[in-house]
Amino acid sequence: MTDIFDAIQRTAKRIKKAIDVKDIGYSQQANSSGETQLQLDIQCDMIIEEEFSQVPSIHTIASEEKEKEVLLCETGKYFIAYDPLDGSSLVDVNLSVGSIFGIYEGAFEAKKMVASCYVVFGPRVEMVFAHNKTKLHLLQGEDFVFVKEIRLNNKGNINAPGGTQQNWEPYHKEMVDNFFAEGYRLRYSGGMVPDLHQILLKGGGLFSYPNTSDRPKGKLRKLFEVFPFAFAFKKAGGEATDGEFDLMELECFGIHETSQCFFGSKYEIKKVREVYANNR
Template identity: 35%
Template sequence: MLEAGKTKFQIDLRRYLREDGVDHKLIHLICEIAEASKYIVNSIRTGDLGVAGTSNLYGEEQLALDVLSDRIMRKRLAKSGVVSNVASEETRDIIAVSPHCAGNYSVAFDPLDGSSLVDVNLAVGTIVSIYAGSDLMQPGQRQVAALYILYGPRTTLVYTTGNGVHEFGMNQLMEYTLLRRNIRLAPKAAIYSPGGLRNRYSPGVENFVSYLEENGAKLRYSGGLVPDVNQVLMKGNGMFFYPHLQGAPKGKLRLLYELNPMAFLLEQAGGAASNGRQRILELQPQAIDDCQPFFCGCCEDVAKAEELIANLG
């Protein structure tokens, strides 16, 4: 195996997954998602930035890119031959593919998180959560893999199968090759990315922001979940949070499509993820549209957030 950190060796994604001992069906699934991302990249570069004239499960107006990215992902997953069920942030129900096939996987995904940022040329991403079998309504600690793909100045894929967090970059041939392996987080944050309106923060969250600033953490926030969590991971010393708010006690981020996969990745990098009171990966989803507050990043700072929220709300 390669040494931790950056590498100049051109090891492609499929080979790395094989050498990491990943099940062959799961390798096929992850590589199919990587293939789908190539078409999404092209859609972002050349596609329609207007509205689709429809709304998703949450009443949000869908952009044409949302609909197209969702279609690309679903078609690729359905044709993979290893998927039982899929759930997309853009659809209202879990979609059965091959629910009775033993040894298959189920996938929850946000096909283009932050799509409203495309028209101002900011980074966006695809987020994916994978479970063995046909049941998607499980605590996140039962995930067998999680990944995101960041469409920024470079296109990168960051994944875990429970054996560390690894980053791959798309090269000129549109192939993913290894950039960094075994990415790790420091115990304390030097940057932070806060979502939500600050004048709606609870006293505990407001005190947490003050604590971060007093300890020298600098504000770094793009408004996109994928680029902001990626910044936390790649810098190795950050916090991202979208807290409970006055009038929105569960925040706005979705447990199934966003929080579970990101929490799995952060924990595998030595960090932590919480809703302010409980570990994210222990939460049992009640519905596919469940939302939870989210605090993730350096473990000492996540613990401090929980302490302040327990004491102050």
């Protein structure tokens, strides 16, 4: 696992340099979801593949920017799914973006996840690695240094609701409004990594991305986004659900399969489950 951790640190430093360029224009290509890719998306994807190809313990990789899996080393045991640059459309307005990694042993299945990691590229470059615990690291000069273990409180005060409101189910909107009525603060940038990072570092809250009328099976991808953050939240003492089941109990039948998802402290996820149980 150390060799993978080191490789992710190398990718983070290279991606940080890639972000600091003048031209981040769109390419003529589209990713697996049909979204036009930024040149930066493609470059970050190449950086990660280059670094992972040097790690013999990595068997196969899957990227949000690639249609299919890529075999790297037949004798490796780890399967890594990653989103090279989540929120890349925010780069041109200088908001935080990030990279997400799900590390699986033997196959791309939630029950086989052994670690997850994400990197936040903001005013500072921070990396959160979840294995036995969820730990925060900070890039200082050329090295990442350990800062602290992340632990969530039982209840938070941040509400980060994803998706377009006009496409929400009425009961979901009522739930979101009820959290605001309790005094929760709206914190939503449009980037999954910075929004979930804020909830983790501020001690709790709720990030929600429900099924919507325009995306009836959710928007966020299980292998690249949902499972990695579910793993990190649970290791930090929080919870993650699809409204009914623990996200880490879900099966995945394709590398780009999506799911509605909710991440937060125990209090908020309990509320989510109650609301969704009454509206199945």
